[in-house]
Amino acid sequence: MSRLIDHRRAVHRDDSPHTVADLLNTARDEGALTPQGATGIIVANLFAAHESTAAALAWLLLLLDRHPRVRRQVRDEADRELAGRLPTAADVPCLTVTASVVTETLRLYPPLWLIERTVEEPTELAGYPLRPGQRVAVSPFVLQRDPRHYHQPTAFRPERWRDRSPADPLPKYAFMPFGGGPRTCLGTRFATAAMTITTATLISSYQITRTPGTTPVFRTRTILQPHHLTLDITDHPPGPRPRPHPTGTAD
Numbered sequence: 001m002s003r004l005i006d007h008r009r010a011v012h013r014d015d016s017p018h019t020v021a022d023l024l025n026t027a028r029d030e031g032a033l034t035p036q037g038a039t040g041i042i043v044a045n046l047f048a049a050h051e052s053t054a055a056a057l058a059w060l061l062l063l064l065d066r067h068p069r070v071r072r073q074v075r076d077e078a079d080r081e082l083a084g085r086l087p088t089a090a091d092v093p094c095l096t097v098t099a100s101v102v103t104e105t106l107r108l109y110p111p112l113w114l115i116e117r118t119v120e121e122p123t124e125l126a127g128y129p130l131r132p133g134q135r136v137a138v139s140p141f142v143l144q145r146d147p148r149h150y151h152q153p154t155a156f157r158p159e160r161w162r163d164r165s166p167a168d169p170l171p172k173y174a175f176m177p178f179g180g181g182p183r184t185c186l187g188t189r190f191a192t193a194a195m196t197i198t199t200a201t202l203i204s205s206y207q208i209t210r211t212p213g214t215t216p217v218f219r220t221r222t223i224l225q226p227h228h229l230t231l232d233i234t235d236h237p238p239g240p241r242p243r244p245h246p247t248g249t250a251d
């Protein structure tokens with residue numbers, strides 16, 4: 001990263017910034033950032049953007065493997081809305097089934113399953129006195145499986161997002177895979193659009209199934225991941241696509 005940022009300094013000739021590296025170099029020149037600070041920003045953003053989205057997509061593909069009826073709905077929607085072409089950001093508003101699958105995946109398996117803060121000054125929270133240096137955590141994983149807000153909270157039911165009445169809104173923090181408050185995720189819209197486009201692309205082009213005999217397990221480091229998940233990916237066979245058995249909903 002340091003090399004790339006320095007290279008950009010060498011090749012960027014005019015005053016207007018064209019890349020993030022140009023902005024960071026300007027901040028370095030003005031003394032607002034050290035070279036290490038500039039590199040750290042890029043690395044932190046790559047980590048925040050890549051690992052979380054990759055984990056969410058891994059959970060999503062696992063869920064679609066377990067729920068062939070939903071997978072079929074995603075594929076039908078892609079066939080109908082895209083008619084064989086690759087999706088772009090402009091297609092996202094039309095891919096409502098796919099978007100609901102993305103949202104339901106982020107509800108059940110929020111990649112940042114635990115969000116932590118360190119107390120800076122003495123305070124009280126819900127009757128608990130807090131001292132500086134203590135750590136406080138809120139878990140989207142727990143909140144998003146709360147039966148007070150979700151019917152059958154552990155079930156994968158993407159339709160719950162499509163059926164939801166605007167007259168019955170969720171409490172503000174009942175769904176918070178992207179955090180909340182002043183440090184909320186900067187990539188929320190980008191990540192949901194990227195996941196919707198990626199899902200439509202993959203499911204319309206490939207058969208993706210969990211490799212027989214493999215059993216993913218929860219990995220709860222910073223990012224919640226389906227550890228040991230391996231998937232078999234093959235082209236769709238030519239000819240009419242097999243329809244799932246009507247009773248094979250496996251919900």
Ligand code: HEM
Pocket residue numbers: 045048049050052053056110111112115116176177178179180182183184185186187188190191
């Ligand atoms: C499914 C994908 C993603 C999830 C679940 C996710 C989740 C989160 C969460 C929960 C936070 C807040 C952490 C905290 O409060 O301590 C956060 C922060 C952040 N995210 Fe994401 N994120 C995702 C994708 C992305 C992408 C694609 C980008 C950039 C393009 C991004 C950029 C950031 C940045 C820069 C922050 C720090 C914001 C700040 O501290 O002011 N994220 N993300």
